[in-house]
Amino acid sequence: MSLTGGILVSLARSGDEPPVTTPRDPAREAARRELSKRMYHENDPSLLERxxxxxxxxxxxxxxxASAATPGGGLGLIVVVLAVVAVLAALWWRLGTPRRQPTSAAALFDDRPRSAAEHRAAAEAHAAQGHWNQAVQERMRAIVRSLEERALLDVRPGRTADEAAAEAGRALPSHTDRLRASAREFDDVTYGGRRASEQSYHRIAELDRDLDRTSPVLANSVPSAAGNTRQGGAG
Structure with missing residues (x-):
């Protein structure tokens, strides 16, 4: 038998057999099972990538x-974003870290008592190294300790900077505002996360020197002066 005849016989036999057909649903399920095999998903993106x-x-x-709604399209959007970033950067530079209000003010001094001279020396050492936060803290402590040493404030370990400024302002009324400003500077640096500057330290140091040269206003000084006036008039 020739090769052509063999092929024709084979085709004739295959034509006698019925074609293989599979219903739609089982075929779909078989395809799903086949495609769910791990070998087909080895290069799929991970959950994080998706x-x-x-x-x-x-x-x-x-x-x-946003670019469609912004005048100038994409270029206009870039300009707007850069402007917003510049404004935020300027505010951050001007205001610093937002102040966090402490739930309760901590004490001004630590457990180890030191003299005003020791606090001043520590403040100057920090200032010489450019550590303005620590310099401001130590200089404020020097102010309060000096007032305690002059008996203008009673010695009270748990006193806060705000309390010290308020009490000292009654004996030194001409410096009340500067005392309160220095106390706020101390609180901002110590509890509020702000950064002190060289100028803020020099303001507190100048207040310290001025307080040393200022005589306190005594509670009985005004009545005594009035009594002396009345005695002079009677004489």
């Missing part, structure tokens, strides 16, 4: 919508 892709797609849609 989440990042979804996020960046969302950002892209938002930016496209």
């Amino acid at each position: 989440a990042l892709n979804a996020f960046w797609d969302w950002v892209d849609r938002v930016l496209n919508a």
Whole structure:
């Protein structure tokens, strides 16, 4: 038998057999099972990659919508974003870290008592190294300790800077505002996360020197002066 004849016989036999057919639902299920095998998903993106892709797609849609609504399109949007960033940077530079109000003010001094001279020496050492936060803290402590040493304040370990400023202002009324400002500077640096500057330290140091040269206003000085006036008039 020739080769052509053999092929024709084979085709004739295959034509006698019924074609293989599979119902639609079982075929779909078989395909699903086949495609669910691990070998087909080895290069699929991870859950994190899919989440990042979804996020960046969302950002892209938002930016496209914003650029469409902004005059000048994408260039206008870039200008607006840069302007907002510049304003935020300027505010941060001007105001510093937002002040955190402490739930309760801590004591001004630590457990180890030191003299005003020791606090001043520590403040000057910090200032010489440019450590303005510590310099401001030590100089404020020097002010309060000096007032205690002059008996203008009673010695009270748990006193806060605000309390010391308020009490000292009654004996030194001409410096009340500067005392309160120095106490706020101390609180901002110590509890509020702010950074002190060289100028703020020099203001507190100048207040310290001025207080040493200022005589206190005694509670009985005004009545005594009035009594002397009345005695002079009677004489």
